[in-house]
Amino acid sequence: MRRNKPKYKQIIExxxxxxxxxxxxxxxxxxxxxxxxxxxxxxxxxxKNKEDVLLSVFREKMAMFVEKINEAIAEKETAADKxxxxxxxxxxxxxxxxxxxxxxxxxxxxxxxxxxxxxxxxLKDYLQVLDHILEYGKEQGEFSAGLDTRLARQxxxxxxxxxxxxxxxxxxxxxxISLAPQVHGLILHGCKANGKLSK
Amino acid sequence: MRRNKPKYKQIIExxxxxxxxxxxxxxxxxxxxxxxxxxxxxxxxxxKNKEDVLLSVFREKMAMFVEKINEAIAEKETAADKxxxxxxxxxxxxxxxxxxxxxxxxxxxxxxxxxxxxxxxxLKDYLQVLDHILEYGKEQGEFSAGLDTRLARQxxxxxxxxxxxxxxxxxxxxxxISLAPQVHGLILHGCKANGKLSK
Amino acid sequence: MRRNKPKYKQIIExxxxxxxxxxxxxxxxxxxxxxxxxxxxxxxxxxKNKEDVLLSVFREKMAMFVEKINEAIAEKETAADKxxxxxxxxxxxxxxxxxxxxxxxxxxxxxxxxxxxxxxxxLKDYLQVLDHILEYGKEQGEFSAGLDTRLARQxxxxxxxxxxxxxxxxxxxxxxISLAPQVHGLILHGCKANGKLSK
Amino acid sequence: MRRNKPKYKQIIExxxxxxxxxxxxxxxxxxxxxxxxxxxxxxxxxxKNKEDVLLSVFREKMAMFVEKINEAIAEKETAADKxxxxxxxxxxxxxxxxxxxxxxxxxxxxxxxxxxxxxxxxLKDYLQVLDHILEYGKEQGEFSAGLDTRLARQxxxxxxxxxxxxxxxxxxxxxxISLAPQVHGLILHGCKANGKLSK
DNA sequence: TATGAATGAGGGTTCATTCAT
DNA sequence: TATGAATGAACCCTCATTCAT
Numbered sequence: 001m002r003r004n005k006p007k008y009k010q011i012i013e014x015x016x017x018x019x020x021x022x023x024x025x026x027x028x029x030x031x032x033x034x035x036x037x038x039x040x041x042x043x044x045x046x047x048k049n050k051e052d053v054l055l056s057v058f059r060e061k062m063a064m065f066v067e068k069i070n071e072a073i074a075e076k077e078t079a080a081d082k083x084x085x086x087x088x089x090x091x092x093x094x095x096x097x098x099x100x101x102x103x104x105x106x107x108x109x110x111x112x113x114x115x116x117x118x119x120x121x122x123l124k125d126y127l128q129v130l131d132h133i134l135e136y137g138k139e140q141g142e143f144s145a146g147l148d149t150r151l152a153r154q155x156x157x158x159x160x161x162x163x164x165x166x167x168x169x170x171x172x173x174x175x176x177i178s179l180a181p182q183v184h185g186l187i188l189h190g191c192k193a194n195g196k197l198s199k
Numbered sequence: 200m201r202r203n204k205p206k207y208k209q210i211i212e213x214x215x216x217x218x219x220x221x222x223x224x225x226x227x228x229x230x231x232x233x234x235x236x237x238x239x240x241x242x243x244x245x246x247k248n249k250e251d252v253l254l255s256v257f258r259e260k261m262a263m264f265v266e267k268i269n270e271a272i273a274e275k276e277t278a279a280d281k282x283x284x285x286x287x288x289x290x291x292x293x294x295x296x297x298x299x300x301x302x303x304x305x306x307x308x309x310x311x312x313x314x315x316x317x318x319x320x321x322l323k324d325y326l327q328v329l330d331h332i333l334e335y336g337k338e339q340g341e342f343s344a345g346l347d348t349r350l351a352r353q354x355x356x357x358x359x360x361x362x363x364x365x366x367x368x369x370x371x372x373x374x375x376i377s378l379a380p381q382v383h384g385l386i387l388h389g390c391k392a393n394g395k396l397s398k
Numbered sequence: 399m400r401r402n403k404p405k406y407k408q409i410i411e412x413x414x415x416x417x418x419x420x421x422x423x424x425x426x427x428x429x430x431x432x433x434x435x436x437x438x439x440x441x442x443x444x445x446k447n448k449e450d451v452l453l454s455v456f457r458e459k460m461a462m463f464v465e466k467i468n469e470a471i472a473e474k475e476t477a478a479d480k481x482x483x484x485x486x487x488x489x490x491x492x493x494x495x496x497x498x499x500x501x502x503x504x505x506x507x508x509x510x511x512x513x514x515x516x517x518x519x520x521l522k523d524y525l526q527v528l529d530h531i532l533e534y535g536k537e538q539g540e541f542s543a544g545l546d547t548r549l550a551r552q553x554x555x556x557x558x559x560x561x562x563x564x565x566x567x568x569x570x571x572x573x574x575i576s577l578a579p580q581v582h583g584l585i586l587h588g589c590k591a592n593g594k595l596s597k
Numbered sequence: 598m599r600r601n602k603p604k605y606k607q608i609i610e611x612x613x614x615x616x617x618x619x620x621x622x623x624x625x626x627x628x629x630x631x632x633x634x635x636x637x638x639x640x641x642x643x644x645k646n647k648e649d650v651l652l653s654v655f656r657e658k659m660a661m662f663v664e665k666i667n668e669a670i671a672e673k674e675t676a677a678d679k680x681x682x683x684x685x686x687x688x689x690x691x692x693x694x695x696x697x698x699x700x701x702x703x704x705x706x707x708x709x710x711x712x713x714x715x716x717x718x719x720l721k722d723y724l725q726v727l728d729h730i731l732e733y734g735k736e737q738g739e740f741s742a743g744l745d746t747r748l749a750r751q752x753x754x755x756x757x758x759x760x761x762x763x764x765x766x767x768x769x770x771x772x773x774i775s776l777a778p779q780v781h782g783l784i785l786h787g788c789k790a791n792g793k794l795s796k
Numbered sequence: 797t798a799t800g801a802a803t804g805a806g807g808g809t810t811c812a813t814t815c816a817t
Numbered sequence: 818t819a820t821g822a823a824t825g826a827a828c829c830c831t832c833a834t835t836c837a838t
Contacts, residue, residue: 028832040833041834080391110311144388154361155354155385158357159357163353169319185389188390190387228808237823240809436819436820442813447813510621541790557752559755561748581748585752589680590786636803638804639804802834809828810827815820817820
């Protein structure tokens with residue numbers, strides 16, 4: 001199994017660094033090879049082609065995302081709490097690896113439609129975690145029974161994603177993790193003034 | 200003034216069609232020229248370079264977005280209503296021009312960092328419309344006083360954008376406009392079951 | 399006759415300025431037209447094509463060269479004196495119009511082989527002036543009877559030309575005209591130490 | 598070291614042929630590659646860009662010029678003899694490689710100002726050989742003590758260059774090498790009839 | 797496995813020239 | 818005569834991929 005060999009990971013990590021430092025369109029195979037300390041041709045022993053390298057970057061990182069977040073979620077009881085740790089961990093992982101944040105929020109989006117579709121397939125694993133929380137919340141009566149899971153998932157992911165992208169575009173100059181409580185609040189209660197406060 | 204000449208608009212419209220049909224990276228100047236019914240060189244009488252064509256596509260379309268939405272908003276009294284017509288019109292404009300939807304939701308995002316930054320500058324006009332609604336809602340007591348405008352704006356835009364992108368990725372196979380009420384509800388009240396309403 | 403109309407001269411002078419300021423390859427018809435204060439198309443009412451403009455620049459200027467130099471030569475008696483005023487005037491004309499110097503010594507040489515051949519045809523008028531001086535000198539016994547006119551002409555023209563070109567490449571930072579006596583001396587006597595002087 | 602690899606020389610030689618046969622402005626990289634029997638891209642493994650190819654042609658050939666001429670000069674005792682073998686070898690090298698003659702005398706002069714300056718830098722090595730002969734001749738009392746080295750160098754180089762260019766423009770239809778003695782004579786003694794000295 | 801030299805397709809842009817007004 | 822908007826051909830260079838070693 002190629003994916004377990006050390007050079008596989010080595011190339012993936014090199015790709016993240018090269019893309020973050022040079023941008024998507026300047027991330028040539030030769031640069032990735034040099035960063036990984038292998039020859040250009042060697043990359044083709046581990047990956048089918050360049051698209052496969054980029055997709056693998058996303059796949060590996062997303063798997064890590066899902067794993068970490070599933071762990072964190074499991075420890076919480078309520079859907080609201082699960083949602084909170086999901087948001088917080090989403091922000092934390094990006095905060096802890098700024099290169100990864102640049103790559104996923106800005107650079108990989110420059111890939112063409114074909115790769116975008118494949119990336120969206122991989123993303124589904126992550127979105128399912130969200131769906132599970134939403135279904136669980138509805139079952140428990142925490143979330144509104146009439147909630148459309150797909151729409152709610154789009155709201156939550158769209159909000160987290162837009163928040164993270166804005167943070168990267170602002171060159172990480174404020175703390176992303178500390179926005180988690182407010183984002184959580186917005187997602188749970190929306191913008192509307194709630195009864196007591198607005199009175 | 201070049202921008203008022205008929206060929207200017209003609210080239211912009213041709214660019215939308217070509218990008219939608221061929222994808223960002225396959226939208227060569229020669230294809231756009233052919234679609235517009237002009238010679239390749241003519242494009243350079245109206246635009247500085249290819250990037251200028253693409254940025255102008257976004258600028259012209261976004262101006263149209265802002266204009267239409269400002270008109271619609273002006274007719275409404277409450278912030279909640281303004282927000283509703285904004286969401287509905289955002290979805291309506293994309294629904295009415297599927298090529299435009301493909302271009303703004305998928306293709307133009309493949310532009311490189313430099314163009315992305317310029318596009319983001321143009322986008323600010325649109326985001327400001329959102330900010331005005333949010334501020335207005337807070338003034339009127341409709342929206343919670345403690346609402347962070349920037350975060351709320353990111354939530355709203357992120358939600359609309361993610362909803363629209365998912366719709367495009369699903370090849371417009373369901374009705375986007377009819378999602379507006381639910382999206383509006385989510386943005387106003389969030390996911391949380393609200394005692395009285397859920398009864 | 400087109401060549402006597404004011405716009406003909408106007409375009410020629412504009413071409414000299416544009417070529418001197420922008421270089422041969424950056425001397426587009428549109429720049430020359432703008433400098434001359436006419437429309438692009440107007441140039442084609444006076445010249446067959448761009449090559450014709452450039453060749454005409456050379457032809458007009460060379461005619462002026464020949465005329466001025468013939469006048470100066472006529473006043474002198476000996477071949478040596480005629481040669482001296484030729485060298486001095488050659489240097490003087492270039493010194494008095496630095497743009498012309500740049501154009502003839504550097505820029506027009508970048509023209510392609512076809513134009514070079516035509517320019518060489520025009521140059522023949524000038525070289526004939528030299529030939530006449532040489533023949534006259536031989537007749538008068540001033541110049542060595544065995545002198546090969548063509549070779550001597552190449553030596554004289556080559557020397558003047560190389561001297562002028564080096565001066566232009568050095569950005570006119572020394573006085574060209576004052577080199578005339580030494581150049582004259584070299585051409586007459588060569589490098590060799592002459593008996594009496596070397597004693 | 599790239600310059601020692603066989604393909605480097607191979608591309609240089611191909612460039613000389615292509616430029617001589619097609620002219621400077623028609624010497625496309627693709628033609629040079631085809632002539633060299635390599636792919637277009639291969640040229641860019643050995644040269645930075647097209648200008649680098651052209652400059653290298655001149656640099657390599659000029660180095661050969663300087664080397665051959667230095668060898669020939671070293672064998673001679675007097676400055677006059679050194680000068681003679683320099684002229685003869687200058688003419689001989691061009692005579693032996695007619696393509697090279699076309700390239701250096703006509704085509705490379707069409708390069709733009711930037712490349713011209715770089716070519717002039719390379720040419721300095723050659724001109725220094727001339728300077729050394731002139732200085733040596735003055736030391737030995739062979740050449741006139743008051744000789745201005747720079748001017749004399751310009752005369753000699755200008756004469757040789759003009760003679761060679763005229764020969765190329767006349768399509769090599771007479772023998773260039775056999776002109777060397779007369780050119781040598783002209784350079785040494787000038788045009789002037791030297792009654793007594795010539796006895 | 798690993799190397800890295802060689803390949804070759806593909807496109808934005810310029811500008812001399814034309815021609816309807 | 819004069820205009821200037823429109824034309825469209827032409828080319829350097831990059832880089833993903835291959836394959837002989």
